[in-house]
Structures are given as C-alpha cells and as structure tokens.
Amino acid sequence: MSQTAESGTLSNAEIADRLSSVAQMLTIEKANPYKIRAYRRAAALVRGLGESVDELVRNNDDLRVYAGIGEAISKAIREIVETGTLTSLEKLRSTATPELVELSAHPRLDPVRVLRVYKKLGISRIDHLRSALESGKIEHTFGPRMAQHVRHGLTEIESILLYHAHQLCDTIGTFLLNRTGADHAEPVGDYRRRVEIITRLDFLVQTRNFSAVVETMKTYGGRLRLIDSTATTATYSLPSGPLLCLERATKKDWGYALIRATGSDAHLRKLSRVTGSIWDGAAKSFRREEDFYKHFEMQFIPPELREGLDEVARSRRGTLPQLIAEQDIRGDLHTHTIASDGADSVEEMARTARELGYEYIGITDHSPSLKIANGQSVENLRVQIRKIDKLNLRLSGFRVLKSAEVDILADGTLDLPDDVLRELDYTVCSIHSRFAMNREQQTQRILRAMDNRYFTILGHATGRLLLKRPGYELDFERIIRHAKSLNCFFELNSSPDRLDLSAENARLAHAADIDIAISTDSHSTGEFRTIRYGLEQARRAGLQKRDVLNCRPLDALLKLLKQRR
DNA sequence: GCCGTTTTCGGCCCGACTGTTTTCAGTCG
Numbered sequence: 356m357s358q359t360a361e362s363g364t365l366s367n368a369e370i371a372d373r374l375s376s377v378a379q380m381l382t383i384e385k386a387n388p389y390k391i392r393a394y395r396r397a398a399a400l401v402r403g404l405g406e407s408v409d410e411l412v413r414n415n416d417d418l419r420v421y422a423g424i425g426e427a428i429s430k431a432i433r434e435i436v437e438t439g440t441l442t443s444l445e446k447l448r449s450t451a452t453p454e455l456v457e458l459s460a461h462p463r464l465d466p467v468r469v470l471r472v473y474k475k476l477g478i479s480r481i482d483h484l485r486s487a488l489e490s491g492k493i494e495h496t497f498g499p500r501m502a503q504h505v506r507h508g509l510t511e512i513e514s515i516l517l518y519h520a521h522q523l524c525d526t527i528g529t530f531l532l533n534r535t536g537a538d539h540a541e542p543v544g545d546y547r548r549r550v551e552i553i554t555r556l557d558f559l560v561q562t563r564n565f566s567a568v569v570e571t572m573k574t575y576g577g578r579l580r581l582i583d584s585t586a587t588t589a590t591y592s593l594p595s596g597p598l599l600c601l602e603r604a605t606k607k608d609w610g611y612a613l614i615r616a617t618g619s620d621a622h623l624r625k626l627s628r629v630t631g632s633i634w635d636g637a638a639k640s641f642r643r644e645e646d647f648y649k650h651f652e653m654q655f656i657p658p659e660l661r662e663g664l665d666e667v668a669r670s671r672r673g674t675l676p677q678l679i680a681e682q683d684i685r686g687d688l689h690t691h692t693i694a695s696d697g698a699d700s701v702e703e704m705a706r707t708a709r710e711l712g713y714e715y716i717g718i719t720d721h722s723p724s725l726k727i728a729n730g731q732s733v734e735n736l737r738v739q740i741r742k743i744d745k746l747n748l749r750l751s752g753f754r755v756l757k758s759a760e761v762d763i764l765a766d767g768t769l770d771l772p773d774d775v776l777r778e779l780d781y782t783v784c785s786i787h788s789r790f791a792m793n794r795e796q797q798t799q800r801i802l803r804a805m806d807n808r809y810f811t812i813l814g815h816a817t818g819r820l821l822l823k824r825p826g827y828e829l830d831f832e833r834i835i836r837h838a839k840s841l842n843c844f845f846e847l848n849s850s851p852d853r854l855d856l857s858a859e860n861a862r863l864a865h866a867a868d869i870d871i872a873i874s875t876d877s878h879s880t881g882e883f884r885t886i887r888y889g890l891e892q893a894r895r896a897g898l899q900k901r902d903v904l905n906c907r908p909l910d911a912l913l914k915l916l917k918q919r920r
Numbered sequence: 921g922c923c924g925t926t927t928t929c930g931g932c933c934c935g936a937c938t939g940t941t942t943t944c945a946g947t948c949g
Contacts, residue, residue, distance in 0.1 A: 387921075397922095422922085426922090427921055428921070724936095727934060727948060727949060728948085787948060790948080791939090
C-alpha cells in the first residue's frame with residue numbers, strides 16, 4: 356500500500372485503508388474492542404462517501420458531522436491528509452511482527468483469525484495463506500466460515516449486498532448527473548434485475564462528451580481507479596467493493612441499449628432467437644424498451660424476470676405474470692416486540708402497520724429456548740395473547756394476529772406445547788440452532804416439525820446470511836412436497852441480509868403451488884419498510900398477488916392459516 | 921473511540937450452547 360498518492364490527492368479508499376490498519380493493529384494488541392469497532396466503522400464510512408474526504412479536509416470542513424467520526428478520528432484523518440502518514444499507526448507498526456505488517460495490506464482480514472491459521476498450518480506469509488485457501492486446507496481444518504473470511508480478505512473485488520448497492524447507486528447516479536455533465540444515467544445489469552449479491556455496478560450513460568464523463572468520474576470519492584476504457588465504455592474499481600462500469604448510449608438507441616445492458620446473458624440468448632442477433636447494429640433504433648417489445652410483438656418483460664427461464668416464451672404468448680407490487684401487501688406476518696428481542700411494543704408495531712395502510716399484523720415473538728433473543732416463556736406468551744385479544748376489541752378495521760416464531764428443536768419438535776399453540780392464529784416455525792447437522796438430519800428435522808398440526812409457515816427456510824453464512828444443507832424439494840401435502844407455507848424473509856427463501860427457492864415453491872408469506876421479521880417499527888427487499892426477490896420469482904399470503908384480505912388469510920386445525 | 925430527549929460518564933446486546941482449536945472462542949437473533 357503506497358503511503359503517498361501520486362496525484363497529491365488521497366482517495367477515500369487510501370484514507371480508509373489507514374484507519375482499517377489501525378483497527379487491525381489494535382486488534383492484535385487486544386485493545387478496547389469498542390475502540391477497534393470505532394476505527395472500523397469510520398473506515399467503512401469514509402470508503403463509501405462520494406465526496407472527497409481529502410477535499411473536505413482541505414476546505415476545513417468539520418468531519419464530525421458524520422456519525423462515527425468524532426474528535427480523535429477526525430484529527431487522525433486530518434493528519435493522514437496533511438502529512439500522508441499517521442503517527443499512531445506508525446507507532447503500532449514499529450512494534451509489529453513482519454507477518455502483521457504484511458497483513459495490514461489486506462485490511463479486511465482479521466489478524467487474530469489469520470494468526471490462528473498461521474499457527475495451526477505452520478505458515479507465515481500471505482501467499483501461503485492464499486495457497487492454503489485454494490487447496491481447500493483452510494476449509495477442511497477450520498470450516499466454511501473461516502474459508503469465507505480469508506477469501507473475502509484476499510479478494511480485491513468485493514461483492515456487496517443489493518441493499519448496499521441501492522445506496523451506492525443513488526450516490527453514483529447523483530454524481531454522474533451533477534458533476535460529470537451526463538444528460539442521463541440509469542443503473543442496469545445485475546442491479547436492475549435485483550440480483551441479491553452485486554459484484555459489478557453497471558450504468559448506462561447518455562452524454563455528448565463521454566471522455567469528459569470518464570475523466571470526471573475519476574474524481575469520485577477523491578480518486579477512483581480507472582481500470583480500462585474504450586470510446587464507449589469505462590471500468591473503475593470502487594473502494595467499497597464492486598466494479599463500476601459505464602457504458603455510453605445515445606438517445607436514439609436508449610431502449611435497445613437498456614435491454615442489452617440489463618441482461619442477463621441467458622435472457623439475451625433466448626431473446627435473440629426471437630429478434631435476431633441483438634448484437635448487430637441493424638436493429639438499433641428503439642428509444643424506449645417498450646418500442647422494442649412492441650416491434651417484436653412481445654409483452655414488456657420486467658427486468659426482474661430476465662434470467663433466461665421461460666420469460667421470453669411467455670412474453671410472446673402474452674402470459675407473463677402480473678408481478679406483485681408494494682401496494683398489494685395487506686399486512687406483515689413476522690414481527691417482534693419488546694416481549695422478546697424487538698424494540699417496540701405490540702401497540703406501537705400495530706399503530707405503525709396501520710399507518711402504512713396495512714389491515715393486519717402478526718406478532719411473532721421468539722419461543723423460550725432462544726435465550727439470546729429473550730425467547731418468551733409460555734406464561735408470558737399467554738399474557739401477550741390476552742393483551743392482544745383486548746387490544747383487538749378496541750381496534751376496528753385492523754387486526755393484530757396472535758402468533759409466535761417457534762423454534763424447531765434439534766429433534767424436529769416445536770419449542771412450545773400444543774395447548775398454547777392452539778391459542779395462536781398461526782405459527783412461524785424456524786431453525787435457530789444446530790446448523791451443522793447434515794442434509795438428511797436437517798431435512799428430517801423440518802419434515803417432522805411440519806407434521807405438527809400447529810405448524811403453519813416455515814420461517815427463513817435455509818438460515819443463510821448473505822456473504823456471511825451459507826445456510827444449512829437441505830433437500831428442499833422434499834420439503835416442498837411435504838409442505839404441499841400438509842398445507843404448510845413458506846416465508847420469504849425480507850431482511851436484506853437473508854432474503855430467504857432465495858428467488859430460486861421461491862420459484863420452486865411457487866411451481867408446487869404453495870403460497871408464500873413475504874415478511875419483514877421487523878424488530879422495530881422502522882423495519883417495516885424492508886418489505887421492499889422481499890418484494891424484489893418475490894418479483895424475481897415471478898410471484899403475483901394471488902400467490903402471496905399477506906396479499907389476502909383478513910378473512911381469506913385466516914381461513915388458509917387455520918385449515919390444518 | 922463515539923455518543924447523548926437519563927449528555928461530560930458509562931454504555932456500546934448478551935447468555936447459553938457447541939465442539940473441538942482440550943479450555944474457551946465461535947455462534948445463534
């Protein structure tokens with residue numbers, strides 16, 4: 356990592372790297388963990404800013420307006436910008452071993468974990484770490500999470516989650532329009548199709564002077580590294596992880612360019628069988644996407660469906676689904692309150708849901724065995740049930756449903772006795788423990804849980820945490836068959852770190868004609884809006900209003916939820 | 921180190937379980 360910037364301006368990434376290095380070194384010193392976290396947070400913040408921190412410092416702007424930067428860190432950033440070095444970091448480095456100094460070039464690696472690997476495998480260098488990763492030795496010795504950590508730490512291009520890409524796209528889009536002189540800019544590619552993990556952000560840009568846009572874009576975030584450019588394209592490496600690709604398109608062929616740049620490759624292959632090669636210049640005069648589809652007598656294909664499945668054929672037949680939209684949602688069936696690990700009361704959650712225009716909300720606090728989430732005792736659940744009954748007497752035109760997020764225990768039994776389950780309107784049953792069970796055991800565990808007549812909805816079916824944890828192994832098709840035969844439902848958990856069911860699994864469940872609940876798993880009133888992320892994936896799965904439990908009016912919903920009783 | 925509608929100190933989520941790194945770190949929401 357170079358200590359001085361060639362251009363004299365430090366990029367946000369370079370400043371962030373130094374803050375991350377401080378955090379790494381402090382980790383080794385076993386310093387106050389909150390101090391370490393503060394440096395990490397500040398580094399992530401700086402890395403993600405569109406404005407140049409170098410410029411802010413030179414303009415004497417107060418960096419403390421940013422949450423997470425206070426007295427000490429703003430001083431440190433000032434020192435980095437003004438001198439190119441940071442005394443406290445140099446001091447920490449001077450006492451560090453050569454392995455650690457080498458590690459600090461990879462700020463995303465956790466030195467404590469890497470040192471454990473070094474010790475166990477008898478290595479001491481990054482290139483050895485890399486080969487241990489590639490040979491599978493790390494996964495074999497330390498498991499998948501460690502392997503994932505090392506892989507992330509060593510990879511230059513980092514993937515980001517879709518909801519982070521939303522923020523990033525806003526910042527970049529604004530920069531393109533306000534600073535670079537672009538006339539029009541629109542995000543395309545994986546992002547437009549709402550793929551849940553993004554490694555590349557693509558923008559289509561309309562401008563008279565593309566080279567000026569490419570040049571000005573280099574000043575994004577202080578300084579942005581241009582990897583490659585042609586007369587009509589430019590690729591940069593974003594400090595916050597993914598690649599940024601700009602592509603020029605003219606007003607005249609904007610619609611055509613949108614289709615091509617949105618992809619996916621598989622979709623375009625199928626599309627070109629209908630339209631002829633869409634790579635040759637001949638067809639290039641569609642201003643809007645709608646014009647293109649009209650010309651070929653096709654239905655407009657929403658970007659979320661462009662994955663090369665059956666969407667082209669259905670578009671030609673005019674049988675594309677009318678995808679679900681935000682206004683179709685009538686309630687939320689997975690929410691937590693202060694009774695377990697939520698931040699707000701039943702009343703507050705209900706009031707907010709009502710203000711959002713919902714007709715009902717299901718309260719699903721955790722069951723007793725999930726201690727860390729303050730799982731509610733049977734007695735307290737009964738108190739809550741009575742409280743909700745009373746509350747419902749006062750409400751008109753809105754209903755609070757009595758439920759619980761019931762743990763599926765290791766043996767497949769449910770974490771609450773039948774006599775209390777009976778009092779609930781429905782249940783969300785989820786796995787929160789023993790992720791390491793094998794595929795057969797895990798599948799059996801869920802099948803058995805479903806056999807309980809009070810099992811209603813399977814919560815976050817695979818337990819995955821995007822970019823963090825792969826989720827447990829399951830024979831999902833078998834679970835689908837079992838669910839169908841017993842009238843159980845699935846949840847599409849909208850939490851942006853989960854998105855579980857995945858669009859692919861939601862498609863499978865839908866193909867088996869199983870209704871899905873799109874739920875937020877809200878732990879506070881502010882989280883209801885995350886329904887947006889679940890809806891995006893539901894649209895990718897081709898779901899319509901009629902396929903989704905919480906699009907149904909209350910009476911119809913209750914009838915479905917109680918059909919097993 | 922940061923933060924503040926309990927603001928200049930004291931909290932920043934935490935507590936039980938798991939499993940092999942064998943004695944405590946990692947993990948679950």
